[in-house]
Amino acid sequence: MRNEMPANDTPTSPGTPLETFPNPNRARDYTIRITVPEFTCLCPRTGQPDFATLRIEYVPDLLCVELKSLKLYFWSFRNRGVFHEAVTNSMLDELAGLLAPRFLRLTAEFNVRGGIYTTVVAEHRQQGWSGPETVALP
Secondary structure, three states: OOOOOOOOOOOOOOOOOOOEEEOOOOOOOOOEEEEEEEEEEEOOOOOOEEEEEEEEEEEOOOEEEOHHHHHHHHHOOOOOEOOHHHHHHHHHHHHHHHHOOOEEEEEEEEEEEOOEEEEEEEEEEOOOOOOOOOOOOO
16 A cells, blocks of 8 residues: 555745735724745855745735735745845735735844844835734733
């Protein structure tokens, strides 16, 4: 008896198309936080891998991002040579363009390279939107 894995639609290579679904509660400002601890891209100068933790925080408007497609989107950067500042801003632009969120912040915390840690923070704010007041609880 052979032990075979059943056929399925598990991807074997990275993909980039991001997918969305309707925001289930448009009437409320709420925050979605996503942490990606295993982001990789390549240094455009040396070709060596750069590793980062990505932190996405967004307040959706009409749409939310589907997480499997987001994972595959991030995977597509694995073999791209790109500067930290460029990749962070590029991802923010693509996510903001797709989702048109009320607010989106992308923080990319790159691991040490040559004794230097790099953190890049980029934000998008929908025109006319102002965030809710911070509540300080005792």
